[in-house]
Structures are given as C-alpha cells and as structure tokens.
Amino acid sequence: MKISFQALFDQLLNVLLKNGFERQDAELCARLFAEASLDGVYSHGLNRFPAFIRDVQSGVVDPHAIPEKVATLGSALERWDGNLGPGNLNAHRCMARAIELAKAHGMGGVALRNTNHWMRAGTYGWQAADAGCLAVCFTNTIGNMPPWGGVECRIGNNPLVVAVPRKEGHIVLDMAMSLFSYGKLNIAKNQQQPLPFEGGYDQEGKLTRDAARILRTKRPLPIGYWKGSGMALMLDLFSAILSDGKSTADIGMISDANCIEQGISQFFLCFHVSQPGTPDLADRIASELVEWVHATQPADKATEVTYPGERTLRTRRENLEHGVPVDEAIWNTVLAL
Amino acid sequence: MKISFQALFDQLLNVLLKNGFERQDAELCARLFAEASLDGVYSHGLNRFPAFIRDVQSGVVDPHAIPEKVATLGSALERWDGNLGPGNLNAHRCMARAIELAKAHGMGGVALRNTNHWMRAGTYGWQAADAGCLAVCFTNTIGNMPPWGGVECRIGNNPLVVAVPRKEGHIVLDMAMSLFSYGKLNIAKNQQQPLPFEGGYDQEGKLTRDAARILRTKRPLPIGYWKGSGMALMLDLFSAILSDGKSTADIGMISDANCIEQGISQFFLCFHVSQPGTPDLADRIASELVEWVHATQPADKATEVTYPGERTLRTRRENLEHGVPVDEAIWNTVLAL
Numbered sequence: 001m002k003i004s005f006q007a008l009f010d011q012l013l014n015v016l017l018k019n020g021f022e023r024q025d026a027e028l029c030a031r032l033f034a035e036a037s038l039d040g041v042y043s044h045g046l047n048r049f050p051a052f053i054r055d056v057q058s059g060v061v062d063p064h065a066i067p068e069k070v071a072t073l074g075s076a077l078e079r080w081d082g083n084l085g086p087g088n089l090n091a092h093r094c095m096a097r098a099i100e101l102a103k104a105h106g107m108g109g110v111a112l113r114n115t116n117h118w119m120r121a122g123t124y125g126w127q128a129a130d131a132g133c134l135a136v137c138f139t140n141t142i143g144n145m146p147p148w149g150g151v152e153c154r155i156g157n158n159p160l161v162v163a164v165p166r167k168e169g170h171i172v173l174d175m176a177m178s179l180f181s182y183g184k185l186n187i188a189k190n191q192q193q194p195l196p197f198e199g200g201y202d203q204e205g206k207l208t209r210d211a212a213r214i215l216r217t218k219r220p221l222p223i224g225y226w227k228g229s230g231m232a233l234m235l236d237l238f239s240a241i242l243s244d245g246k247s248t249a250d251i252g253m254i255s256d257a258n259c260i261e262q263g264i265s266q267f268f269l270c271f272h273v274s275q276p277g278t279p280d281l282a283d284r285i286a287s288e289l290v291e292w293v294h295a296t297q298p299a300d301k302a303t304e305v306t307y308p309g310e311r312t313l314r315t316r317r318e319n320l321e322h323g324v325p326v327d328e329a330i331w332n333t334v335l336a337l
Numbered sequence: 338m339k340i341s342f343q344a345l346f347d348q349l350l351n352v353l354l355k356n357g358f359e360r361q362d363a364e365l366c367a368r369l370f371a372e373a374s375l376d377g378v379y380s381h382g383l384n385r386f387p388a389f390i391r392d393v394q395s396g397v398v399d400p401h402a403i404p405e406k407v408a409t410l411g412s413a414l415e416r417w418d419g420n421l422g423p424g425n426l427n428a429h430r431c432m433a434r435a436i437e438l439a440k441a442h443g444m445g446g447v448a449l450r451n452t453n454h455w456m457r458a459g460t461y462g463w464q465a466a467d468a469g470c471l472a473v474c475f476t477n478t479i480g481n482m483p484p485w486g487g488v489e490c491r492i493g494n495n496p497l498v499v500a501v502p503r504k505e506g507h508i509v510l511d512m513a514m515s516l517f518s519y520g521k522l523n524i525a526k527n528q529q530q531p532l533p534f535e536g537g538y539d540q541e542g543k544l545t546r547d548a549a550r551i552l553r554t555k556r557p558l559p560i561g562y563w564k565g566s567g568m569a570l571m572l573d574l575f576s577a578i579l580s581d582g583k584s585t586a587d588i589g590m591i592s593d594a595n596c597i598e599q600g601i602s603q604f605f606l607c608f609h610v611s612q613p614g615t616p617d618l619a620d621r622i623a624s625e626l627v628e629w630v631h632a633t634q635p636a637d638k639a640t641e642v643t644y645p646g647e648r649t650l651r652t653r654r655e656n657l658e659h660g661v662p663v664d665e666a667i668w669n670t671v672l673a674l
Contacts, residue, residue, distance in 0.1 A: 073610050074443025075412055106411025109444055109608075134575060149640040150633030162571040164578065171574065173567045197562060205636055224560025225534060230510045230645040234499040237508065237626060238471060241501065241619045242610060249629035271446075273410050273579060282578045289574060292586035296487030299542055303486040308567040 002323030003331065009034040012049060015337045019056050021063045025089055032088045036120035037324050040315035041174075043183035044120035046326055050333050052086075052119070060262050061086050061116050067093055071244075076105035079243055082115030084263060091118040091137075092127065095268045099131045102270035112266045113245025117141075122174030122312070124268065125163030129170035134271040134282060135163045140236045140246075142261035143253040145178050145220050148229035153218055153253045157181070158235040163309075166286040172309035177232035178220045185211040185220065218255055239265035339660030340668065346371040349386060352674045356393050358400045362426055369425045373457035374661050377652035378511075380520035381457035383663055387670050389423075389456070397599050398423050398453050404430055408581075413442035416580055419452030421600060428455035428474075429464065432605045436468045439607035449603045450582025454478075459511030459649070461605065462500030466507035471608040471619060472500045477573045477583075479598035480590040482515050482557050485566035490555055490590045494518070495572040500646075503623040509646035514569035515557045522548040522557065555592055576602035 012033050016026035033052075037045030055061040065085030069078055078097065082090040094110040101108020118124070118139055128135030141156030157178035164171045180188075180199040188195050188211035198207040200214030200221045207221070214220055222228030240247035245265035252259035274280050296305045319325070349370050353363035370389075374382030392398040402422030406415055415434065419427040431447040438445020455461070455476055465472030478493030494515035501508040517525075517536040525532050525548035535544040537551030537558045544558070551557055559565030577584035582602035589596035611617050633642045656662070 074441075077443040077608070104411075106414040107444065107446055134578060146636075147630050147633055147642050149635055150630075150642040151636050152633045154630055154633045162568070162575070164571065164574045171571070173571050175561070175564045175567065179561055179564070201636075223564050224512070224516055227512045227516070227560050230512065231499070233626065233630065233644060234501065234508070234510050237501045237623055238499070238608075240626075241471060241622045242608060244618055247622055247626050247629075249626050271414070271575075271579060273414075281581055285578045285584055286574055289570065289577070289584050289586050292584075293484050293487075293491055293570065296484055296489045296491045298486055299483075299488050299538075305484050305487040307570060 001328050001331070002325050004323055005034060005038050005320060008037060008046065008324055008326070011334060012046075015049075015053060015334065018337075019053060019063065025063070025086070028092060029086055029089055032092065032119065032123055034324075036123065037326070038316055038319050039120075039122070039312050040319070041120045041122065042325070042327075043181070046334060047330055048119060050330065050337065053337055055116070056086075060084075060260060067112065067115070076101045076107055077109045078111070080110055080112045082112050084114055084116060087116035087118040088123065090115040091124050091266060091268070094266070095124040095127050095135070095137065095270075098135070098268040098270040099128055099133050099272075102133050102272040106272060108270050109242070110268045111239070111242035111245075112268070113243035114263045115266055116262060116264065118266065120174075121159040121161045121176075122172055125161040125172040125174060126170060128270050129163040129165040129172060132165050132272060132274060133163075134165070134273070135161070135269065137161045137266065137268045138235045138239060139266040140239045140248055140251070140264050142251050142259060143248045144182065144218075145222060145229075145232065147233065148222060148226040151217075151219060153255050154248065155229065155232045156236060156248045156251075157220070158232045160235060164286050165282055166290070167280075167283050168287065169313045170309055171286055171290070171307050172312065174308070175223070177222055177228045177235070179223050179228075180211070180220060182215075182220070185215055189215060239267045242267050338665050338668070339662050341660050342371060342375050342657060345374060345383065345661055345663070348671060349383075352386075352390060352671065355674070356390060356400060362400070362423070365429060366423055366426055369429065369456065369460055371661075373460065374663070375653055375656050376457075376459070376649050377656070378457045378459065379662070379664075380518070383671060384667055385456060387667065387674065390674055392453070393423075397421075397597060404449065404452070413438045413444055414446040415448070417447055417449045419449050421451055421453060424453035424455040425460065427452040428461050428603060428605070431603070432461040432464050432472070432474065432607075435472070435605040435607040436465055436470050436609075439470050439609040443609060445607050446579070447605045448576070448579035448582075449605070450580035451600045452603060453601065454598060455603065457511075458496040458498045458513075459509055462498040462509040462511060463507060465607050466500040466502040466509060469502050469609060469611060470500075471502070471610070472498070472606065474498050474603065474605045475572045475576060476603040477576045477585055477588070477601050479588050479596060480585045481519065481555075482559060482566075482569065484570065485559060485563040488554075488556060490592050491585065492566065492569045493573060493585045493588075494557070495569045497572060501623050502619055503627070504617075504620050505624065506650045507646055508623055508627070508644050509649065511645070512560070514559055514565045514572070516560050516565075517548070517557060519552075519557070522552055526552060576604045579604050
C-alpha cells in the first residue's frame with residue numbers, strides 16, 4: 001500500500017512526541033525517517049522505526065541528550081560527544097556544524113563519539129549538498145562482517161557517504177563496505193531469490209548467492225574482497241581516532257548474543273569552494289562529468305548508466321506524487337505505537 | 338635476480354641526472370621509484386621507470402617544472418598547480434604541504450591540478466604516516482574502466498590511499514577502484530593463470546577470470562560492481578573540483594589510440610590530532626584494533642588475517658636484507674638508459 005509523505009510524517013511525529021521527544025527534535029527526527037522512505041531507502045525509514053522506538057524505550061537511545069563540543073582540534077576541526085542521543089539527530093547536527101565550518105574556512109570537520117545508529121547514511125550527504133557543500137561522512141558499526149581471510153565478525157560494514165552538489169540533482173554515493181546489507185540479504189531470503197552476485201560464504205566456506213546461507217554463517221562479502229575489508233578497517237580507525245571514541249573492537253560483534261550497538265563513532269567532513277559572483281565550479285565540473293558518463297555506450301539496451309543518487313531523485317519525485325510504498329504490517333505496527 | 342636497494346637507487350639517480358633533473362629532484366625521484374620496488378610494488382617501481390623516462394624525453398613530463406600555489410581556499414586548504422612536472426615529485430611536495438598544514442591547523446588539504454601519474458599511490462600514505470599524520474589521498478586517471486552498466490572506459494580506476502600512523506608499523510591502504518590493475522591482468526595473462534576472482538567481462542559480456550579476455554574488452558570490474566564504479570566517479574569529482582583541474586572527461590579514454598594521460602588532478606588530506614605530552618591517541622586505537630583483527634579466527638589454517646600495509650613492511654625488511662627482486666630484462670634496459 002501507499003501513503004502520502006505528509007501522513008507518514010504526521011504519524012512518526014505523533015509517536016515520537018508520545019515517547020518523550022521535544023517538539024523540535026521530534027519534527028526533525030520524523031522528517032529524517034519519512035524522507036528515507038520517500039527516497040526509496042525503506043530499510044532505514046519506516047521499517048526501522050519500530051526498532052528505534054524500542055531502543056528509546058529500553059534506554060539505548062536517550063531522546064533528551066544533546067551533542068556537545070568537547071575539543072577544538074584546529075580552527076575548522078572539532079570533536080563532539082553525542083551523549084548517546086538519537087543517532088540521526090546527532091548526525092544531522094554535526095553535519096550542520098561541518099557545513100558551517102566549511103563555509104567559514106573552506107573545509108570543516110566534525111568527529112562525533114558516543115552516538116547511535118544514524119539510520120539512513122545518505123541523509124547527511126543530501127543535507128550537505130543541499131547546503132552547497134562537497135561532503136564525506138562515515139560511521140563505524142557493530143562488528144558485522146569478518147575481515148578478509150577470517151570467519152568472525154570483527155569489522156563493521158561501516159557505511160560511507162560522498163556527496164557533490166549539482167543544480168540538476170546532487171550526486172550522492174551511499175554505500176556500506178559489505179556488498180549486500182543484512183537488510184538486502186533478508187529480503188532475498190524471504191523472497192527465496194538468489195542474489196545477483198555472490199554475496200558471502202556458506203558453511204562449507206564457498207562463495208554463494210544464497211542469502212539464507214550467508215545469514216547463517218554471518219560471513220557477508222566485503223566489496224572487492226580484501227579491498228573492502230581494508231577500507232572498513234580504515235573508516236573505523238578514522239572515526240574512532242578523530243573522535244577519541246569507540247572502535248569496533250570496543251563495540252563488539254553481532255554474533256555475541258548480548259552485544260548492543262551503542263556509543264559508536266562518526267566523522268563529517270565538508271568542503272565549500274564556491275566563490276561568490278563566479279560561476280559555480282562544483283556545478284560545472286559535476287554537470288560535465290554527468291554528461292560524459294551518461295554518454296557511455298550501455299552493455300545492452302535494457303541497461304542504463306546512471307550516477308549515484310540519480311535513481312534516488314527519481315524515486316523521491318515518484319513517491320511524492322503517488323505516495324510512499326509501505327509494508328502494511330509495519331505501517332499497522334507504527335499506527336499502534 | 339636481486340640487487341641491493343643502494344645499487345637500484347644509484348642507477349635510477351644516474352639516469353635521472355642524465356635526463357636533465359636537478360640533483361635534489363633526481364635524488365627524491367630515484368628514492369621514490371626504488372622504494373616502490375623495495376616495498377614489493379614492482380609494477381610502479383623499477384618496472385615503470387623506462388616509461389617514465391620516455392615521458393620525460395617526449396615532453397609529457399617536464400623535469401624542471403615546480404608546483405606552485407594558485408589559491409588559498411581557507412586557512413588549511415590550498416590549491417596548487419603541478420605545471421606538468423614529474424608526478425611523484427609533485428605529489429610528494431603536496432603531501433608535505435598537507436602535513437605542514439595539518440600540524441598547524443589539525444587538518445590540512447592540498448588539491449593539485451595539472452600534474453602527472455604519481456607512480457606508486459601508497460608512497461604518499463607512508464610519507465604522511467611517517468610524519469605522524471592520518472592521511473587520505475587520491476588521484477584521477479585516464480578513463481580505463483567502464484562505469485557500471487556500460488562498455489566504454491569513461492571512468493578511471495582512481496587509486497585511493499588511506500593511512501594511519503602506528504609505532505609498530507603504519508596501517509596503509511593503497512587501492513584502485515578496479516578489482517585488478519592492468520598490471521595484474523598482464524601478469525596473469527603472461528603466466529596463463531586464471532585470476533583468483535572474476536575480474537571483468539569477456540566479449541560475450543560474461544564475467545570471466547581470464548585476464549587475456551578482459552584485456553581485449555577493456556572491461557575490468559570495479560570493486561563491488563556498481564559501488565566501486567560510483568566511488569571512482571566521486572574521487573574524480575573531488576579531485577577535479579577541489580583543484581579546479583581536469584576530470585576524466587577532459588583527460589579521455591585509454592581506448593582512444595592517441596589519448597595521453599597528462600595533467601591529471603589529485604587531492605591530499607592530512608589530520609594531526611596528537612597532543613604533545615599525552616599518550617598518542619592514533620597509536621593507542623590503531624594498536625588495539627590491529628590486535629583485535631589479528632585475533633580473528635581464520636577461515637583455514639593456511640590463511641592469515643592481516644591489516645593493510647602489514648605485508649608491505651615484511652617485504653620491505655626482506656628486500657632490504659636480501660636485495661630487491663628485479664626483472665632482468667627491465668634491469669638491463671635501465672642500465673642502458
């Protein structure tokens with residue numbers, strides 16, 4: 001079924017207010033969840049909301065916590081503590097601060113510790129691009145993927161976002177270091193569909209396209225095998241060191257039954273290089289490069305060569321016009337919260 | 338055959354001096370080439386040297402050019418022009434400047450345009466880590482890989498380096514956005530060995546482990562399929578926009594016979610967050626995380642779980658002690674230059 005963006009937002013807002021959020025926080029939090037679904041990232045929009053409310057109710061997430069600056073590491077680099085507040089509100093505030101720093105100093109960075117899951121990673125890339133900034137941000141996570149050559153989940157899939165502003169549609173890459181997220185693996189398992197590519201290992205240690213087997217071994221494949229494994233480690237190192245926060249070694253492994261993903265570390269970096277009164281450099285180069293990539297001869301007639309974020313924008317427009325697709329059972333759960 | 342690091346360095350220095358390099362430049366350039374081979378990156382050390390000298394002799398690379406600052410984009414962010422000088426000298430100077438800026442401001446960035454191939458990417462990560470900095474740097478390249486869904490080489494494999502200093506051995510990731518480099522594909526083809534994983538497409542549009550077929554189609558696979566393709570585009574955008582330099586759209590495609598990789602764009606970013614007199618934060622977190630990852634149960638007894646840069650350091654020590662392995666034909670070519 002489909003519901004309007006407004007109806008989705010109103011219901012999420014309602015539940016957040018009932019769960020002790022201040023009105024201003026509730027409005028931003030509801031908008032960020034609703035926009036994830038609007039943009040087609042259903043796994044981190046409405047579908048994730050019941051678990052978020054459970055985390056609020058169990059005390060993993062403190063709805064009243066406000067992030068605070070704990071150190072200035074230079075004129076344009078700051079360290080903040082998230083005080084275990086709502087991950088999306090903390091991330092949104094830190095990206096807003098990185099934007100502010102970039103507009104004052106050309107480049108601005110905010111490292112955030114003791115925060116919680118930021119829900120849809122891409123949110124903060126779109127936020128920065130809307131403000132005219134190039135941006136990079138990333139988070140560490142609970143250990144949910146084995147490092148290359150191993151079988152225990154000692155590294156996170158550590159999502160990475162890279163964004164470039166462009167008038168005709170921002171270019172926003174939002175990717176985890178695992179080839180397929182646990183969300184995607186669960187969907188493929190439930191639909192009994194093979195993955196489009198080998199996505200992890202089975203119990204015999206062989207690569208497989210069977211999501212159910214990968215979910216059993218908890219051995220999803222990093223992108224580019226050893227390369228994504230290395231990159232996940234570097235993102236963890238950067239977020240933990242710059243924030244003086246927890247690394248995945250401190251957070252623990254998803255395979256430990258009583259391990260909770262809490263108090264994670266993130267980094268937000270922005271660049272603002274447009275000069276007032278001159279043609280916009282980022283827009284010119286981004287538009288040229290989009291045109292160049294669009295002109296690529298496709299592998300076959302059914303294939304379209306797109307830039308990161310292009311389909312998101314299309315989905316957003318479609319869902320705004322025709323309503324946001326929702327899972328009826330989850331929607332009913334949220335109506336009852 | 339093996340030769341000593343000193344003999345390798347001396348011969349490269351000798352050739353550079355004969356080709357018009359000033360002594361100081363020649364010494365740095367020879368060291369960077371020799372260290373690439375010393376560290377086991379043979380493809381971008383001695384093996385690449387004859388092509389580099391050809392580029393100097395044909396005028397693609399100007400041995401006398403000095404990079405110069407063209408804009409200050411903020412207190413800690415600068416734009417430099419490489420003036421088509423030697424790529425490794427330009428990159429080394431810009432990373433040195435980024436280190437200097439980071440030590441003064443916590444974070445420092447240098448965007449470089451109109452430069453040339455920087456040879457071994459990892460060089461600049463080790464340089465920054467040796468100076469106690471966390472670092473990220475990347476370059477764009479000639480179009481040498483199709484964007485996801487396409488068949489024409491309109492994106493570069495755009496190598497990315499991420500480095501974290503650590504007393505017992507820096508953690509340095511050096512990876513291109515293609516799963517296998519053209520160098521690796523050529524080695525596999527010459528040895529008639531299948532690739533360890535599917536590395537690109539054959540002429541029927543099927544994924545293959547046959548390097549010879551991939552070299553024919555010029556369709557190497559990006560890491561993580563659509564993900565590495567998107568990441569390559571973002572790295573190109575960042576390096577071209579921040580430097581106001583050429584993107585791959587301006588450089589051209591490897592498949593165009595008369596296309597030359599020249600005047601490319603790069604970015605160097607450093608962080609320095611150690612406080613004098615306090616325990617080193619980067620070293621503590623990096624050492625903890627290395628210990629945690631090393632403790633991973635391996636997939637089988639023959640497998641070792643390592644961090645990026647661990648094997649490099651081992652190779653460096655081995656080659657320093659026992660000599661640097663060189664291809665006899667290439668060594669003889671260089672002796673005759």
